[in-house]
Amino acid sequence: MLSNIRIVLVQTFHPGNIGQAARAMKTMGLSDLVLVRPRCYPDVEASRLAAGAEDVLDGARVVDELSDAVADCVQVVGASARLRSLPLPHFDEPDAMAETVVGHARQSPVALVFGRERSGLTNDEIRQCSHQVSIPANPDYGILNLSQAVQVLAYEVHRAWRRQPASDYRYQRPAQAEPPTREQLGHFQAHLSRVMASSGFLTQPHATTEQQLQTLFARAQPSRRELSLLRGLLSALEQHIATDLSDDKERSRNRD
Amino acid sequence: MLSNIRIVLVQTFHPGNIGQAARAMKTMGLSDLVLVRPRCYPDVEASRLAAGAEDVLDGARVVDELSDAVADCVQVVGASARLRSLPLPHFDEPDAMAETVVGHARQSPVALVFGRERSGLTNDEIRQCSHQVSIPANPDYGILNLSQAVQVLAYEVHRAWRRQPASDYRYQRPAQAEPPTREQLGHFQAHLSRVMASSGFLTQPHATTEQQLQTLFARAQPSRRELSLLRGLLSALEQHIATDLSDDKERSRNRD
Numbered sequence: 359m360l361s362n363i364r365i366v367l368v369q370t371f372h373p374g375n376i377g378q379a380a381r382a383m384k385t386m387g388l389s390d391l392v393l394v395r396p397r398c399y400p401d402v403e404a405s406r407l408a409a410g411a412e413d414v415l416d417g418a419r420v421v422d423e424l425s426d427a428v429a430d431c432v433q434v435v436g437a438s439a440r441l442r443s444l445p446l447p448h449f450d451e452p453d454a455m456a457e458t459v460v461g462h463a464r465q466s467p468v469a470l471v472f473g474r475e476r477s478g479l480t481n482d483e484i485r486q487c488s489h490q491v492s493i494p495a496n497p498d499y500g501i502l503n504l505s506q507a508v509q510v511l512a513y514e515v516h517r518a519w520r521r522q523p524a525s526d527y528r529y530q531r532p533a534q535a536e537p538p539t540r541e542q543l544g545h546f547q548a549h550l551s552r553v554m555a556s557s558g559f560l561t562q563p564h565a566t567t568e569q570q571l572q573t574l575f576a577r578a579q580p581s582r583r584e585l586s587l588l589r590g591l592l593s594a595l596e597q598h599i600a601t602d603l604s605d606d607k608e609r610s611r612n613r614d
Numbered sequence: 615m616l617s618n619i620r621i622v623l624v625q626t627f628h629p630g631n632i633g634q635a636a637r638a639m640k641t642m643g644l645s646d647l648v649l650v651r652p653r654c655y656p657d658v659e660a661s662r663l664a665a666g667a668e669d670v671l672d673g674a675r676v677v678d679e680l681s682d683a684v685a686d687c688v689q690v691v692g693a694s695a696r697l698r699s700l701p702l703p704h705f706d707e708p709d710a711m712a713e714t715v716v717g718h719a720r721q722s723p724v725a726l727v728f729g730r731e732r733s734g735l736t737n738d739e740i741r742q743c744s745h746q747v748s749i750p751a752n753p754d755y756g757i758l759n760l761s762q763a764v765q766v767l768a769y770e771v772h773r774a775w776r777r778q779p780a781s782d783y784r785y786q787r788p789a790q791a792e793p794p795t796r797e798q799l800g801h802f803q804a805h806l807s808r809v810m811a812s813s814g815f816l817t818q819p820h821a822t823t824e825q826q827l828q829t830l831f832a833r834a835q836p837s838r839r840e841l842s843l844l845r846g847l848l849s850a851l852e853q854h855i856a857t858d859l860s861d862d863k864e865r866s867r868n869r870d
Contacts, residue, residue, distance in 0.1 A: 382762055387752045410755060440786075445837065450785045453773075492786055493769070494776060496643045499666060506638055506765045509758070513749070513766050517709075520750060529706045530696075530748055581701065 359525070362463040363515055364390040365508060366427045366471040368483060373398045375475065377407030377415070378505035384411035386512035387519075390467075391418040392427040424471065424483050433459060433468040436479050436487035437511060439501045444484055449491040452511055456518035458489075470511055475504050535581030546585050547572045553592050556599045615781070618719040619771055620646040621764060622683045622727045624739060629654045631731065633663030633671070634761035640667035642768035643775075646723075647674040648683040680727065680739050689715060689724040692735050692743035693767060695757045700740055705747040708767055712774035714745075726767055731760050791837030802841050803828045809848050812855045 365383055370376050376399060380391060391414055393399055399420065408415050421427050428434045435455055436446075449455035462468045471487060473479035484490065493502060493510055502510065520527040538546075551568050554560045560567060580588065621639055626632050632655060636647060647670055649655060655676065664671050677683050684690045691711055692702075705711035718724045727743060729735035740746065749758060749766055758766065776783040794802075807824055810816045816823060836844065 378759065378762075381759060384755045385751045385758050385762075409759075445791055448787065450787070451773075494772065494783065494785065495641045497784070497786075499640045502641050502765070503634065503637060503665075506634075506641075506762065509762045509765055510769050513769075516750065517707075527750065528753070529750065530753075531704065531706070535701055 359460065359463050359522075360387040360516070360519055361389060362465075362467050363388055363459060364392060364427075364431065364467055364469040365512070366392045366394060366424070366469050367396065367504070367508075368394040368424060368471065368479060369474050370396045370399075370504065371475050372504075373401035373404040374407045375504045376401075377404040377409070377411075379472075379508040380404075380408045380414040380418070381411040382505055382509035382512055384414050385509075386516040388512055388515070389414055389417060391415070392469075393418055393420045394424050394427055395422060396420065424486050428469045428471070428486065430467050431469045432466040433462045433489065434471060434487040435459060435469070435489045435491050436471045436473075436484045437507055438473070438478055438484065438490050438492055439507075440478060444481060444490075446484060446487060447489045449489060450494070452491055452493055452514040453518065455489065455491040456511070456514040459515055460518040460522060470508075470515075472504060472508060535583060538580065538582045538585045542582065542585060543576070546575070546580075546589055549589055549592050550575070553595060553599070556596065615716065615719050615778075616643045616772075616775060617645060618721075618723050619644055619715060620648060620683075620687065620723055620725040621768070622648045622650060622680070622725050623652065623760070623764075624650040624680060624727065624735060625730050626652045626655075626760065627731050628760075629657035629660040630663045631760045632657075633660040633665070633667075635728075635764040636660075636664045636670040636674070637667040638761055638765035638768055640670050641765075642772040644768055644771070645670055645673060647671070648725075649674055649676045650680050650683055651678060652676065680742050684725045684727070684742065686723050687725045688722040689718045689745065690727060690743045691715065691725070691745045691747050692727045692729075692740045693763055694729070694734055694740065694746050694748055695763075696734060700737060700746075702740060702743060703745045705745060706750070708747055708749055708770040709774065711745065711747040712767070712770040715771055716774040716778060726764075726771075728760060728764060791839060794836065794838045794841045798838065798841060799832070802831070802836075802845055805845055805848050806831070809851060809855070812852065 365379065365388060367376060367379060370393065373396070376393065376396060383389065383391060400415075404415060405412060419427070435449075459468050459470070471479065471483070473483065491511070493507060495502065519525050550571065554568060554571070555563070575588075621635065621644060623632060623635060626649065629652070632649065632652060639645065639647060660671060661668060675683070691705075715724050715726070727735065727739070729739065747767070749763060751758065775781050806827065810824060810827070811819070831844075
């Protein structure tokens with residue numbers, strides 16, 4: 359599905375942007391790159407900034423006309439920082455655009471088209487698109503660097519793809535530590551209650567305070583190990599409480 | 615609200631990445647940048663690549679420790695390409711992260727922390743965070759360039775901000791052409807039907823075919839002007855149909 363999604367860069371001025379775009383594409387699982395009359399390509403700057411994504415550059419097609427780049431596509435989305443008065447279907451939000459792109463890409467090639475760094479796409483080029491999209495941005499400074507725009511729209515495409523049931527994307531998750539049983543959690547809560555009382559923090563049982571602290575610890579979702587550490591700390595503190603009580607008794611006896 | 619959202623870059627190696635990050639921030643309405651022991655800053659590369667976002671660089675703080683950068687923050691999100699086994703609350707999806715960040719940022723500073731280009735953040739630095747987030751990516755090539763990661767997370771923050779009722783973000787929309795009235799649309803549909811019949815395309819009234827084409831045109835949501843163009847075309851075609859009919863009649867008469 360992602361292999362059906364093509365990135366088309368029209369008349370890119372800086373070869374470095376081509377390299378960074380290739381890298382951005384690869385991080386998001388895209389590999390089909392077409393360059394329409396790039397000013398300066400191939401170029402050592404492009405290869406240098408592609409940094410590990412040279413395979414995307416190697417597979418890139420270079421063509422003379424935008425129509426050659428998109429002839430086989432069923433959807434062509436022109437990325438435009440400045441909207442034109444052209445009454446082309448327009449996506450306010452890249453995520454909505456990405457949903458449709460990923461939908462079409464199940465069966466057929468689709469293209470995202472990016473224009474020149476300074477002037478974007480011409481009206482004629484936009485007419486070769488089926489849709490326009492802009493990246494909502496700061497109205498005072500709203501033009502993203504070309505490879506950044508590629509990164510953001512590729513990211514949205516990957517996001518829409520992840521949400522498809524068929525994508526089976528696996529999240530990287532930190533290893534889950536073993537959680538405690540309800541019984542172990544109960545032992546901890548009882549231990550905490552005893553320390554709250556014996557420390558003098560609670561001079562009489564106070565259900566609300568006890569519950570509030572117990573809720574905090576429950577919400578922290580301590581692992582078995584963490585619970586064990588907490589209980590060790592409580593036990594160490596209890597030693598001091600017991601010692602102080604003995605000392606108090608000792609001093610009382612000595613005074614009498 | 616957006617002014618409460620801080621970007622923290624830890625020990626950035628390439629000053630160009632600092633410049634590109636400043637630019638990425640500004641496109642998304644962020645302006646609070648803090649640099650923790652940057653290798654090489656200030657630097658002409660940073661300024662060059664900031665390209666219009668020099669004000670973000672000018673306002674940037676440079677500090678020695680991450681703790682100095684985030685002391686006043688109520689939430690600190692560490693952006694990590696490689697998840698650690700540290701059992702810190704983790705966001706699978708940057709959009710979920712951004713919702714919480716924008717929520718907290720209504721009242722207090724929050725920070726997104728990015729690490730070194732090659733090695734990311736140390737475990738000690740992650741321990742200074744309240745949350746971790748990673749950018750879901752290609753498992754075979756999943757590490758975004760530093761300034762690209764800043765752009766993507768800043769973009770998600772801006773997106774979460776837009777969705778807040780209080781943000782009053784205004785989309786750039788192409789000028790809407792004037793739509794036709796129902797009556798004008800009706801006249802066009804009747805005109806189209808007549809031409810479908812008189813052209814011989816429909817030898818007898820065929821409701822389904824007529825409706826299908828009418829639905830297509832309705833879905834196109836023609837403007838008043840476009841409808842007028844279409845009717846002009848239909849009229850021009852009708853001239854030829856009328857002429858042909860006259861010629862046919864003429865030829866018939868001559869034969870008799």
